Amino acid sequence: MNDNQSLNLLDRALGLDQQSRTWPLSGRVVLIEDSVETTASFVLHHLIKRSLSSNSSNVIVFVAFANPFSHYDRVLRKLGCNLVTQRDNNRFFFLDMLMLQCPDGDEGKSEVGLVSLYEKIRKTISLLPEDKKSHVTVMIDDISLVEVAANGASDYVLDFLHYCHALTSEFGCSLVTLNHKDIYSNTEMPTFILQMEYLADILVKAEPLATGLAADVHGQLTVLNKATSLALGSSRNKVHNFHFKVKENSVEYFYPGSRG
Amino acid sequence: MQYEDIFQNPNLIKRRSVMKKQCTKQYSKTWSPYLQNSQIFCKARVLSLVAATETPPTMAETICRTLRDGGLDGEHAPALVIKDSVASPFGLDVFSHVLTKLSNYILAGKSQSRGLVVVAFRRSPSFYVNLLKERGIDVNHKWVRILDCYTDPFDWKERLNVKEHSQEASTLSSFCKDVRDLDKLYSSIVELGKGLIGQEKGRFSVAIDLVSEMLRHASISSVANLISNLRSHDQVSSIFWLLHSDLHEVRVSTVLEYLSSMVASLEPINATTIGQKGDLENLSLLEQNFRKGKFHVRFKRRNGRVRVMCEELHVELSGINFTSVSSEDGIINQRFLPKVQFSLQLSEKEQTERAKVVLPFEHQGNGKPIQIYDGRRSISENKNEETLVSTGKLQTDEDTGKGEIIYFRDSDDEMPDSDEDPDDDLDI
Numbered sequence: 001m002n003d004n005q006s007l008n009l010l011d012r013a014l015g016l017d018q019q020s021r022t023w024p025l026s027g028r029v030v031l032i033e034d035s036v037e038t039t040a041s042f043v044l045h046h047l048i049k050r051s052l053s054s055n056s057s058n059v060i061v062f063v064a065f066a067n068p069f070s071h072y073d074r075v076l077r078k079l080g081c082n083l084v085t086q087r088d089n090n091r092f093f094f095l096d097m098l099m100l101q102c103p104d105g106d107e108g109k110s111e112v113g114l115v116s117l118y119e120k121i122r123k124t125i126s127l128l129p130e131d132k133k134s135h136v137t138v139m140i141d142d143i144s145l146v147e148v149a150a151n152g153a154s155d156y157v158l159d160f161l162h163y164c165h166a167l168t169s170e171f172g173c174s175l176v177t178l179n180h181k182d183i184y185s186n187t188e189m190p191t192f193i194l195q196m197e198y199l200a201d202i203l204v205k206a207e208p209l210a211t212g213l214a215a216d217v218h219g220q221l222t223v224l225n226k227a228t229s230l231a232l233g234s235s236r237n238k239v240h241n242f243h244f245k246v247k248e249n250s251v252e253y254f255y256p257g258s259r260g
Numbered sequence: 261m262q263y264e265d266i267f268q269n270p271n272l273i274k275r276r277s278v279m280k281k282q283c284t285k286q287y288s289k290t291w292s293p294y295l296q297n298s299q300i301f302c303k304a305r306v307l308s309l310v311a312a313t314e315t316p317p318t319m320a321e322t323i324c325r326t327l328r329d330g331g332l333d334g335e336h337a338p339a340l341v342i343k344d345s346v347a348s349p350f351g352l353d354v355f356s357h358v359l360t361k362l363s364n365y366i367l368a369g370k371s372q373s374r375g376l377v378v379v380a381f382r383r384s385p386s387f388y389v390n391l392l393k394e395r396g397i398d399v400n401h402k403w404v405r406i407l408d409c410y411t412d413p414f415d416w417k418e419r420l421n422v423k424e425h426s427q428e429a430s431t432l433s434s435f436c437k438d439v440r441d442l443d444k445l446y447s448s449i450v451e452l453g454k455g456l457i458g459q460e461k462g463r464f465s466v467a468i469d470l471v472s473e474m475l476r477h478a479s480i481s482s483v484a485n486l487i488s489n490l491r492s493h494d495q496v497s498s499i500f501w502l503l504h505s506d507l508h509e510v511r512v513s514t515v516l517e518y519l520s521s522m523v524a525s526l527e528p529i530n531a532t533t534i535g536q537k538g539d540l541e542n543l544s545l546l547e548q549n550f551r552k553g554k555f556h557v558r559f560k561r562r563n564g565r566v567r568v569m570c571e572e573l574h575v576e577l578s579g580i581n582f583t584s585v586s587s588e589d590g591i592i593n594q595r596f597l598p599k600v601q602f603s604l605q606l607s608e609k610e611q612t613e614r615a616k617v618v619l620p621f622e623h624q625g626n627g628k629p630i631q632i633y634d635g636r637r638s639i640s641e642n643k644n645e646e647t648l649v650s651t652g653k654l655q656t657d658e659d660t661g662k663g664e665i666i667y668f669r670d671s672d673d674e675m676p677d678s679d680e681d682p683d684d685d686l687d688i
Binding site for chain 2: 122158159162166169170189191197222224226237238239241
């Protein structure tokens with residue numbers, strides 16, 4: 001399989017290079033943090049591509065708050081993955097939440113919208129055949145927009161995330177979320193993002209270079225991979241750091257100083 | 261004579277090498293007893309360090325023993341709060357460690373408590389069942405119950421009519437459908453505990469895996485009330501809980517620390533600001549913090565005495581390890597100890613030789629007038645040295661076996677008795 005050769009630094013950092021029968025991210029929570037200067041949506045694209053690759057039987061439940069299906073379809077097509085086909089094969093479920101607006105008003109109402117979203121996700125998973133259930137990846141493309149949809153009731157969003165976390169232990173699926181770190185930078189106690197970091201097993205941080213803008217390097221990724229005691233056998237608690245350059249059809253990952 | 265010639269003069273070279281050899285011989289004869297003595301001292305120090313680290317239990321062990329021993333009648337149960345932060349996120353590891361130890365004690369019948377109630381907010385009941393099983397502990401409903409505040413804490417599933425998967429852990433756990441109601445939570449914990457010990461007179465322990473989660477939905481006063489009630493319940497033997505301290509105001513964690521008799525706080529080894537744009541130096545610090553942390557424990561005695569101790573915590577594949585900070589050197593020394601090439605014992609002969617050595621500048625009290633060296637050389641000494649240098653032979657008291665310290669003045673030293681003012685060139 002030439003798949004092994006095409007593994008890049010990001011795959012290794014996420015632990016996708018492990019030889020195991022189950023999906024390496026199964027039962028784990030991945031949090032991707034980015035900022036205005038350095039968007040990390042390419043990590044999300046990369047994970048979609050890897051999950052839907054021909055030699056895995058993964059299913060993705062994609063909860064879209066940021067972009068419509070056509071956007072992701074175009075991006076993934078460039079990366080060599082046809083989302084329409086995958087959708088038709090019941091491997092890619094797209095939940096369009098762009099227009100989700102939780103009812104305003106009374107305290108507790110915004111919970112309703114999130115409960116129904118949770119119901120949708122859960123239903124999608126439970127309708128899958130039994131052997132596929134543990135190969136599900138739930139992806140939420142922008143948590144900050146979930147907060148917006150919930151009228152800023154971040155506690156309900158945390159409740160929602162808790163239930164998504166519970167899915168990982170119930171079905172053994174994985175949860176991948178993206179959030180923007182810098183929107184919380186001004187608050188004295190960024191409780192929300194900290195809560196998310198506590199939930200995460202793998203934290204992927206995309207940051208601009210400390211030295212400023214560069215033509216050949218678009219930013220750096222820091223991947224903190226915590227292993228729970230359940231995932232014995234894999235090496236515990238690793239930190240990876242590398243630079244990236246986003247190209248038209250691919251993303252290059254390389255160690256600092258090894259290029260440009 | 262040219263300057264270089266001095267160094268190439270064969271006579272001089274020969275004389276110098278002879279002198280060097282004799283000096284070395286004399287030096288080692290004179291000083292080796294002291295050297296060996298100091299090695300013995302070093303060895304003793306190393307051994308005492310090693311012994312000091314091996315005999316007393318680690319602080320984590322002390323904590324577990326305190327929880328095991330429980331409380332006296334009519335007194336509050338011992339309580340432990342484990343505090344961590346994002347910079348050093350090993351709280352759950354420490355929690356699991358304490359949980360396993362206490363479970364072992366309960367199963368072995370060594371502890372005051374007869375059973376354990378785990379209140380699971382952060383992890384699923386099956387996580388704890390697997391954890392205990394992995395560590396070779398027999399998990400059954402006779403001694404452990406799990407209050408499941410994880411699977412459906414806000415009643416969402418109930419509303420959606422979701423059927424629960426029946427898991428192995430479900431025989432041990434019971435659901436808490438609304439974690440916001442702390443009174444109900446309290447009564448379910450006590451109920452589960454009483455169910456464990458039955459009608460007998462006995463006590464149980466309580467473990468709450470994340471109080472921070474409780475604080476999201478309830479005020480600090482009601483959470484404090486719950487914990488305080490549990491502590492003073494006469495059937496609770498000990499209680500411990502986990503807190504992510506950076507999620508709350510200082511006030512909140514202080515309140516919870518007041519409620520506990522032991523505080524174990526995890527701090528990063530290096531204080532880095534995670535939010536900073538990471539440069540490489542920062543990264544290595546981050547990596548260190550990700551593998552180990554400082555483990556501070558504060559014990560509060562009944563009489564008000566407070567003891568603070570610090571250890572280091574290492575995260576490893578099989579779990580976590582604690583090492584006392586001072587033992588770090590001890591371990592390093594121990595590792596190098598077998599590589600030491602010289603003997604650390606003194607033979608009898610060496611001991612008598614050592615006793616005979618006249619220490620430099622030591623007043624011998626043998627009747628001779630005390631001569632304190634004042635930097636000048638007497639004429640006889642001068643003569644003596646001249647003969648030494650010219651014959652290339654050292655006159656030592658070989659017969660008596662007495663050691664002697666030979667001192668050659670450097671040739672370029674200024675003569676001490678010159679009339680010139682040494683500070684003449686000073687421009688004040």
